[in-house]
Amino acid sequence: MTKLVTVEESIKERNNALAEANRRRFDESKTFVVNVMASPGAGKTTLILRTIEALKPYFRIAGIDGDLATSLDADRMAATGIPAVQVNTGGTCHLDAVMVQSALEHLDLEATDLLIIENVGNLVCPASFPLGAHINFLIASVPEGDDKPYKYPKMYRGVQAIALNKIDLLPYFDFDMDYFRQGVEVLNPGLAFFPLSAKTGEGLVEFHYWLREQVRTFLEG
Amino acid sequence: MHELPYAQTILRVALEHAERAGATRIVALEIVVGELSTVVDDTIQYYWDIISEGTIAEGAELRFRRIPALLRCWDCGTQFRLDGEHLACPNCGSRKVAIIQGEEFNLESIEVE
Ligand SMILES: Nc1nc2c(ncn2[C@@H]2O[C@H](COP(=O)(O)OP(=O)(O)O)[C@@H](O)[C@H]2O)c(=O)[nH]1
Ligand SMILES: [Mg+2]
Ligand SMILES: [Zn+2]
Ligand SMILES: [Zn+2]
Numbered sequence: 001m002t003k004l005v006t007v008e009e010s011i012k013e014r015n016n017a018l019a020e021a022n023r024r025r026f027d028e029s030k031t032f033v034v035n036v037m038a039s040p041g042a043g044k045t046t047l048i049l050r051t052i053e054a055l056k057p058y059f060r061i062a063g064i065d066g067d068l069a070t071s072l073d074a075d076r077m078a079a080t081g082i083p084a085v086q087v088n089t090g091g092t093c094h095l096d097a098v099m100v101q102s103a104l105e106h107l108d109l110e111a112t113d114l115l116i117i118e119n120v121g122n123l124v125c126p127a128s129f130p131l132g133a134h135i136n137f138l139i140a141s142v143p144e145g146d147d148k149p150y151k152y153p154k155m156y157r158g159v160q161a162i163a164l165n166k167i168d169l170l171p172y173f174d175f176d177m178d179y180f181r182q183g184v185e186v187l188n189p190g191l192a193f194f195p196l197s198a199k200t201g202e203g204l205v206e207f208h209y210w211l212r213e214q215v216r217t218f219l220e221g
Numbered sequence: 222m223h224e225l226p227y228a229q230t231i232l233r234v235a236l237e238h239a240e241r242a243g244a245t246r247i248v249a250l251e252i253v254v255g256e257l258s259t260v261v262d263d264t265i266q267y268y269w270d271i272i273s274e275g276t277i278a279e280g281a282e283l284r285f286r287r288i289p290a291l292l293r294c295w296d297c298g299t300q301f302r303l304d305g306e307h308l309a310c311p312n313c314g315s316r317k318v319a320i321i322q323g324e325e326f327n328l329e330s331i332e333v334e
Contacts, residue, residue, distance in 0.1 A: 001334070002332045003332070005242045005333055006329070007238050007328045007331055008327060008329060009327060010325070010326065011230050011252075011327065011328060012326050014230050015226060015230050096226065128259060153257055154257060183308070185316070186308045186316055186317075187320075
């Protein structure tokens with residue numbers, strides 16, 4: 001005779017326990033953490049470098065890089081003068097809370113106000129693996145097309161802010177901004193949205209001002 | 222690739238509940254997967270066969286139950302199923318809609334001996 005045992009547990013929530021442990025550590029050391037996610041080539045590294053440059057006068061910044069496609073990204077972060085760690089994901093398509101935990105061994109969180117994590121370039125699974133970040137940040141880009149929110153609803157629902165990068169290329173692509181924004185709005189109503197170009201610098205001031213306020217509010221809170 | 226940690230969590234949760242129920246063997250697991258969840262059944266099954274070996278869950282059957290995505294219109298209250306890219310309310314055309322079902326990935330129950 002077999003018997004049925006009711007379980008009713010969310011597998012994802014159980015997976016999230018490790019991220020919560022990271023989060024407690026960040027809160028204790030007063031470190032604001034941003035998890036940057038995007039497809040490969042969307043402009044994560046470019047935007048991160050420009051953000052480090054813009055916010056360095058205000059905060060002590062550190063970086064973790066988990067991007068497989070460009071293993072030199074951590075070096076590029078370090079070249080700006082901040083502590084940066086490259087995470088070897090061993091071929092995995094996303095960072096997870098444990099990988100971040102081991103990267104933290106190489107950083108002094110007490111001396112870090114803002115930690116920027118560049119996730120592996122991928123729109124599918126990073127959204128399913130929370131790291132404990134305060135802000136999950138998605139970078140979309142014009143060449144990827146305006147239908148991405150519809151194709152990757154999970155990613156668009158799991159973030160607290162989004163940048164649309166490479167708007168300097170709008171004249172060359174058939175990108176319907178209203179269609180894109182409608183998709184974002186349905187999936188994630190009221191989401192902070194920053195159209196910008198990490199190349200020309202257009203729209204960067206608004207984004208940097210917003211992020212600076214987020215970090216400042218956190219540090220004062 | 223990300224199905225491995227999920228399979229491990231399923232195993233861990235199932236073993237916990239089986240132990241609490243005083244079971245000696247897990248025969249089957251019922252897993253609910255929402256349409257918007259990015260979980261691939263076959264891949265879970267693949268890892269499951271490997272990691273359950275040597276546990277009381279070895280050879281247990283994984284029964285996946287898919288549930289559709291459901292949306293609700295904020296303006297008129299109509300509930301409707303997600304239909305491709307059409308996110309607007311079929312009744313009033315409003316685009317103010319919320320997802321009320323479809324993101325689940327739950328271990329519902331286990332069958333034990
Ligand atoms: N036209 C244009 N190119 C950009 C912009 N931002 C980044 N790129 C280019 O896109 C390519 C990929 O950028 P990268 O930052 O390495 O992307 P990642 O893979 O997401 O880290 C590089 O050649 C960048 O110079 C932008 O705003 N406009
Ligand atoms: Mg990069
Ligand atoms: Zn993955
Ligand atoms: Zn309606």
